[in-house]
Amino acid sequence: MTSETATLFSATRIGAIPVANRIAMAPLTRNRAQPDRTPSPLAATYYAQRASAGLLIAEATQISPLGQGYLDTPGIYSPEQIAGWREVTTQVHARGGRIVLQLWHVGRISHTSLLPQGEVPVAPSALPAKAKTFTAQGFEDVSAPRALALEEIPALIEDYRRAARNAIEAGFDGVEVHAANGYLIDQFLRDGSNKRQDAYGGSIENRCRLLLEVVSAVAGAIGPERTGVRLSPTTPANDAHDSDPQPLFRHAVQQLDRIDGLAFIHVIEGATGGDRDNLPFDYPALRALFRGAWIANNGYDRERAEAAVESGYADMVAFGRAFIANPDLVERLHQGIALAEVDQDTLYGGGAHGYTDYPSAT
Template sequence: MSTDSDVLFTPTRLGSIALANRIAMAPLTRNRALPDRVPTPLAATYYGQRASAGLLIAEATQISPLGQGYLDTPGIYSAAQVTAWKTITDAVHARGGKIVLQLWHVGRISHTSLLPEGEVPVAPSAIRADSKTFTANGFEDVSAPRALALEEIPALIEDYRQAARNAITAGFDGVEVHAANGYLIDQFLRDGSNHRDDAYGGSIENRTRLLFEVVSAVAEAIGPARTGVRLSPVTPVNDAHDSNPQPLFERAVERLDSIDGLAFIHVIEGATGGDRDNLPFDYAALRARFRGGWIANNGYDKASAAAAVTAGNADVIAFGRPFISNPDLVERLRTDAPLAALDPQTLYGGGEHGYIDYPPLG
């Protein structure tokens, strides 16, 4: 006899991507891409071990050298990076999995030591974030940014477009545009970080413009059915805040829905990695404005995930840190097996310990 939780283990589709189940692995920064921001062979093992997820969303990956904000995070702009990512996608596909790449530009959440010589972080406005980032010296305050000039924005959009093409060359099944967690596109969305007085600032229509233009460019480059977006309407991480997020994100989703055939929107509910109810927000109002697939994320367990899918509040549920210490998380959820504990000391940087040596059941 089937139970309500069985819905998590049924197939579905996100755009052109066929999923064996409704459990996604959320993107997880692990700071192990070195040297030259190139993923190592360990990453092929790591992602291959977790290929039973319906969808793997690979770790946030910078679209250009200026997009980097943390030590030893991978890129998707050099030939060596594309080649290395191809070994990872091959490993996932060999195990029957599907994987998309999260396209990332951190904007003001960066430090000058991580950027090309002479560069400072860029942002919608020259407002330093009350935040820290991970450098060779550990966690440090982010550097003061400069405002992107209007004439620089077309080249930025082209960086996203080319990164998407590179991801497909590297064998990914699609991409997720990172527009969440206080990074560059999210900075443009929010009036706490965007004080511009040009076509990209002021009104909600202007503040959602960069999101729309980037996602449109990516969808044009690789097809909308292989393009997704991540949003986090009320997270406070990385000094993200807006005076009225409900109408802002409703309009953002409406604009994304106008890109016909977009594969999915991936929404972090509440504070990223924290309180799901940190601020009142009507996520159903966003869901009602989008015709594509919907991934919900943050603090779900098996019961709440199944309830959300059964109720039609999501098509897929993304799990983050549980996938780090449980490479076979799908099977553990299916059989109600206990979850292995995470070692927080090995989350960021290092080698195989705490990365590929968490054992599966049995």
């Protein structure tokens, strides 16, 4: 928990991870991985440039070939990918930074052209999402999914466990399980996408089962003190919706708190990258249920971030796109230096331009 003297720029610990300040870099998909899904060599430079963040949360990274949903996103399931990520963590650590990897399975937010031959996206239920994804042809409607069979779920959980171990082998300080933004675990959580009638569907308890089994497996593999979770209770991203999110996420956080020593929960407040007040929701009530570190995200500026930390509501505040154009964001916030604007045309795909060539202010 945040102490009374905490400020946005004071040091703390997030689980087992010592951090120099309370500013996190949120995971940001940049679609610059190589054809074998290894990180681009430029990725090491990109993350090292931003290592002054208290905690870097590396971009969403698929746990298996079936987990991919966008063109040129990295994986963490092959020796080559582990080696590529090790270059990133080595450079970040050389700059004194701390970095965790976000573990990702997109579920139904995918396209057959991105998956192994003959495969279709998987989901809790065979319900197509009203969403698009980025393929070699540009933005396309996602493909219709099939429902995961009950007997497939243990292997899925094992993929998460293996990915977490691979992340530690690659030198990461921990992992964040991606359970937000309408991807696979979030699809299981919500009654808008989960129509199952087995142990993983129906009641809130059943819909939370996959989340809790995955996080427990990851925590068991690498330690709860190096394990975090990302949630997005009210986001409409990727056709995510639930009839009553407050009790759903109350139960999820209560049960996550029972995983003793879990490092952090990272919450997107409101619509991802959009309106913070898109639906009524009591985030402080959620925060009160969890004993670990709380990372708040979405629409924060310096003033709002300082208030969140100093009040004890948040232990860290995550900034997303501001880190793209401002590799020295921590210093700019600390010194009150104006922020550079993001070049929207270079967000996804490409090379160094719009990736590693944003200058620092000084």
